[in-house]
């Protein structure tokens with residue numbers, strides 16, 4: 001992510017100091033950034049003089065005079081806190097300290113900084129030099145000045161900034177979690193990654209969910225699940241493979257990561273990448289899934305296209321209603337902007353919350369009830385109380401939901 005972020009800043013004429021830990025990574029980073037910038041100037045006709053300079057270093061102390069730092073190290077809380085503590089001693093006291101976490105607690109990261117009010121989440125989307133969204137994550141101690149500066153940065157980068165509250169995954173990735181989980185369960189039950197992706201791409205997504213995960217890197221979600229104790233060393237010994245706290249769990253992505261399949265970056269993930277970025281179905285994965293199903297006694301079945309679409313989309317939408325209820329997003333329109341500009345959601349379908357209204361909220365409710373009855377061990381499928389409330393009030397149009405939401409407490 002750091003590379004794409006550096007390119008976005010440079011394109012806006014902002015000088016950048018890129019910091020890495022080892023020479024090899026620094027060299028690879030420099031090469032990747034330079035080739036992105038070359039393509040950029042060819043495509044947009046940008047003269048080099050209009051690009052902000054980028055210098056590369058292994059020395060964090062070079063950041064001492066910067067106005068703003070964007071941290072983009074691995075998704076690991078202990079590491080992020082270590083970096084924020086170091087930044088506090090190196091940087092100017094008024095420097096804005098941003099974190100590009102995918103979903104870690106901003107307030108806990110801020111606790112390691114000497115001025116937590118100047119810590120703000122700036123969540124970019126992959127590929128960071130292309131995707132238009134910037135989620136600006138506001139922790140309980142983040143100051144209005146820090147939020148306003150991050151929003152101003154979004155503008156300067158020609159991105160769309162959306163302010164969101166602090167919870168695991170914020171808005172976008174929190175809704176992605178039930179969506180990706182349904183996709184794993186569909187594989188367990190008999191579907192193939194390319195079948196799921198085809199349905200989502202025919203719906204209009206720029207990329208199906210398995211291609212998106214391969215693009216982002218499967219290790220991001222893996223690190224997050226390890227942080228949450230769902231897998232890895234924090235998992236209590238004797239935990240059932242396919243259950244966590246009585247809820248259904250799929251270890252499929254963990255197994256892929258453990259075997260080094262991290263997506264595009266390792267040449268294999270849910271797909272095989274023999275030619276850079278070209279995803280081809282992998283026969284290995286097909287036989288791995290067959291073995292997996294027989295190991296756990298799962299009867300494979302033909303999963304229909306409607307079921308794939310409904311389980312993936314309605315679980316994502318259902319989480320959107322919970323987010324509104326908790327005041328993590330300011331409005332349904334904000335959620336829609338996040339999905340259209342950050343996750344390749346088809347623009348002509350208006351975003352997930354608008355789409356839910358178009359489909360008909362009673363239908364979404366009915367389908368969620370049906371799937372929850374069929375899968376009672378997946379609590380995410382239980383319809384949210386906000387959805388029930390909207391249906392009970394006659395499914396008002398999206399712009400009227402705000403009035404109902406304001407009765408709840410907002411984090412923003």
Ligand SMILES: CCCCCCCCCCCCCC(=O)CC(=O)SCCNC(=O)CCNC(=O)[C@H](O)C(C)(C)COP(=O)(O)OP(=O)(O)OC[C@H]1O[C@@H](n2cnc3c(N)ncnc32)[C@H](O)[C@@H]1OP(=O)(O)O
Pocket residue numbers: 036039040101102103104124125126127130131168169173174176177180206207212213215216220221224264277342343344
């Ligand atoms: C606590 C968190 C819990 C999370 C649980 C859920 C886990 C889910 C996993 C998510 C992990 C976390 C990631 C995250 O935080 C948030 C994300 O970033 S999710 C990813 C969001 N991104 C998308 O959904 C991308 C959707 N796709 C698109 O919008 C388009 O397909 C794309 C823009 C990629 C390509 O557009 P297209 O017109 O087809 O291509 P072009 O050929 O014109 O290319 C434009 C530009 O993009 C570069 N590019 C294209 N494909 C790729 C690729 N596969 N990988 C990298 N880059 C790609 C291409 O090179 C061009 O760049 P230039 O430099 O301009 O040449």
Ligand SMILES: NC(=O)C1=CN([C@@H]2O[C@H](COP(=O)(O)OP(=O)(O)OC[C@H]3O[C@@H](n4cnc5c(N)ncnc54)[C@H](O)[C@@H]3O)[C@@H](O)[C@H]2O)C=CC1
Pocket residue numbers: 001002019020021022025072073074075076079083100101102103123124125126215216217220
């Ligand atoms: N991959 C994605 O699609 C997205 C990732 N993010 C977030 O961005 C962050 C980085 O993720 P990725 O780019 O996928 O990881 P990555 O593994 O590609 O890159 C992480 C980089 O951080 C460097 N690093 C590690 N420790 C460091 C230190 N002490 N000082 C300087 N550099 C250090 C590593 O050398 C590596 O180059 C994570 O927090 C992730 O959640 C956010 C949005 C999207």
